[in-house]
Amino acid sequence: MPPRPTAAPSTPPRPTAAPNTPPRPKSAPGSFAHIPAPAAPSAPPSRATGQGAGPSASASAPPGSATGQGAPARPTVPLGAGGVSPDPALSWSAPMAPGGAPGATRPVVTFGEPEGFGDAPRAAGRRTRAVVAAACVVLGLGLIGGAVTGSWLIGDAEGSGARDTYAAAGGLWHNVPVDELFPVTINGQGAGPGGADRTWTRIAVAPDSGCADAFDPLLRQALTPVGCQRLLRATYTDATQSYVTTVGLLFTTADAADMRALDTRFDKEGLARRTDLMPKPYAAKGTAAASFGDKQRASWTISVLTDAPVVVYAVSGWADGRTVDSPQPASQATASGATTAPAQAGLGNEAQGLADRIERSLRKTAVTPPSEQPS
Structure with a gap:
């Protein structure tokens, strides 16, 4: 066995006093002016092995760096130019002087108002x-x-x-010639079923008369509020003389308000679509309409004008004198998909087409002076 050592290994003496630590500046915590910066060591500190450290190792290391004797002190790095640190009193966290006004010792930042928003602007x-x-x-x-x-x-x-x-x-009924109110020939482009053209020829003109025998009793009663000044009628036939149509112009004695009231009533009560309020046809002897009576009425239309004291109507039927069991108003006979006999024959188009063109001629004549004086 090797011999036991006679003495303990030599241990360097402990320092008698704590290493000198530079005094810390008296400033409030958190001051940006006194944040210490770490200093790079001149040499890596020696690590104690438990067997003792040599004098050279302890001498080259900073005080307290590897010996565990006290906390090491880090040198402060000045932030100002020339090695001068900024004044702590100017720090944002600097305390306010006792009894002083806010902002007396710390910087005051003000924001000016945008240009143009002052008192004068x-x-x-x-x-x-x-x-x-x-x-x-x-x-x-x-x-x-x-x-x-x-x-x-x-x-x-x-x-x-x-x-x-x-x-x-x-006043057109006595100021305008009959040929202007009821032209001898009327062209109806697109007036037939499916937009087919129609041509009607006048075959008879009834003498101007009153309204006693021109309407069914209920229709005459419905027209009583507007009066009857004069009634003009004419009967037309188509190019094939298969159909006959009577067109009438009832000149009333009413003013515009009464005509509007009558038009409103016809519209609300549907008087123009009732089979017991049909106008009568004018059957002239020796013409294609000789047998055109009440039982031959197939389709009709009635229009109450509000810009003239006139009621325009038309009633159509077959020229061969056949009777019609279920007459149909023109507004229904001309509707798409109608399958009644008057609709299939186009009698609704005959009545509606002739009434529309006579009405247009009346309006045009009312605003245009007559071309010739009545004979």
């Missing part, structure tokens, strides 16, 4: 907006007043023209 902006608003109000009132005035003037002019036309239409 703001007042000028308010004045500008007030002027613009007042101008808009004045302009708006002027436009509204002008529109109202112009509407009143235009409405009066249009009302006068409408009254003149209404009065002129009421």
Whole structure:
């Protein structure tokens, strides 16, 4: 066995005093001016092995770096130029002086208002907006007043023209030749079933008369509120002389308000579609309509005008005198998919097409002076 050592290994003496630590500056925690920066060691510290460290190792290391004797002190790195640290009093976290006003010892940052929002620009902006608003109000009132005035003037002019036309239409029955009210030939482009063209020829004109025998009793009663000044009638036939149609113009004694009321009643109560309110045909002897009587009526239409004191109607049937058990109004006989005999024969188109063209001719004549004087 090797001999036991006679003495313990030599241990370097402990320092008698704590290593000198540079005093820390008196500043509030968190000050940006006194954040220490780590210093790079001049040499890596020696690691104690438990067997003792040599003098050279302890001498080259910073005090307390590897010996565990006290906390090491790190040198501070100055932030200012020339090695001068900034004044702690100017720090954001610097305490306020006792009794001092806020911001007396710390920097004060103010934000200026954007240009144009000062007292003078703001007042000028308010004045500008007030002027613009007042101008808009004045302009708006002027436009509204002008529109109202112009509407009143235009409405009066249009009302006068409408009254003149209404009065002129009421006198057409004795101011206009019969050939202008009931042309000898009427072309109906697209007036037939499926948009086919039609041509009608006048075969008889009834003498102007009253309304006593021209309508069924219920229809005559429905027309009583507007009166009967004169009734004009004419009968037409198609190009093949297969159908006959009587067209009538009832000139009333009513004003525009009464005509509008009658039109509203016909529309709401469906008077123009009732089979017990059909107009009578005009059958002229020696013509294709000689046998055109009440039982031969197949389709009809009635139109109450509101811009003229006139009721326009038409009633159609077969020229061979066949009777019709179920007459059908033209509005239904011309509807798509209608399968009744009057609809299949196109008698609804005959009545509606002739009535429409006589009505257009009447309106045109009412606003245009007659081309010749009545004989």
